[in-house]
Amino acid sequence: MEEITVGPTPVEIKRAEHNSGIHPKLVMAPAPELRQKSEPININFIPQVQDGWLVTMIEVLDACRKAGIHTNSISAPQVGIKYRYFIIDSPALSIGCFNPVITKRVGQFQSIEGCLSFPRGRFYSVPRAKIIKFHYTDILGKEHSLKLRDRYAAIVQHEIDHLDGILMDDNGLPCRE
Numbered sequence: 001m002e003e004i005t006v007g008p009t010p011v012e013i014k015r016a017e018h019n020s021g022i023h024p025k026l027v028m029a030p031a032p033e034l035r036q037k038s039e040p041i042n043i044n045f046i047p048q049v050q051d052g053w054l055v056t057m058i059e060v061l062d063a064c065r066k067a068g069i070h071t072n073s074i075s076a077p078q079v080g081i082k083y084r085y086f087i088i089d090s091p092a093l094s095i096g097c098f099n100p101v102i103t104k105r106v107g108q109f110q111s112i113e114g115c116l117s118f119p120r121g122r123f124y125s126v127p128r129a130k131i132i133k134f135h136y137t138d139i140l141g142k143e144h145s146l147k148l149r150d151r152y153a154a155i156v157q158h159e160i161d162h163l164d165g166i167l168m169d170d171n172g173l174p175c176r177e
């Protein structure tokens, strides 16, 4: 029988474009999933989700780091999970935050930011509150209130924006690092 070569199917091509990030589960802009508002999570459900979610998010974060991207944080919608959760994993601060809410904002500065869901090397200058106070629930269901400033305040604002379907190019201007 004659062998027929048909090449990649349209679905395969679409998938390859969508997955042009470092890890197949990393959702890249302009995917519509990144524009949806994420749902709050029921506190009683937290212990059951921790394995799957955390493993996926940390896997993606590690894959990005192995690829040479300097990153300290990721939000659930960036791996296709539509709940209000993000992690910051850095030497100075390591937290996982369910249902984060900013309760106080003081001052303003221009924060230079990149994003795992944007092509590598793309940076935006985004106006952020200089000092924030925010509330969150940890993986054990315990509530916390934390005051952060400058870079870490900006990271939290960036990640909470993801939970609201807001990306850095909405309020920021392209810039060099």
Ligand SMILES: [Zn+2]
Residues within 6 Å of the ligand: 114, 115, 116, 117, 158, 162
């Ligand atoms: Zn981002």
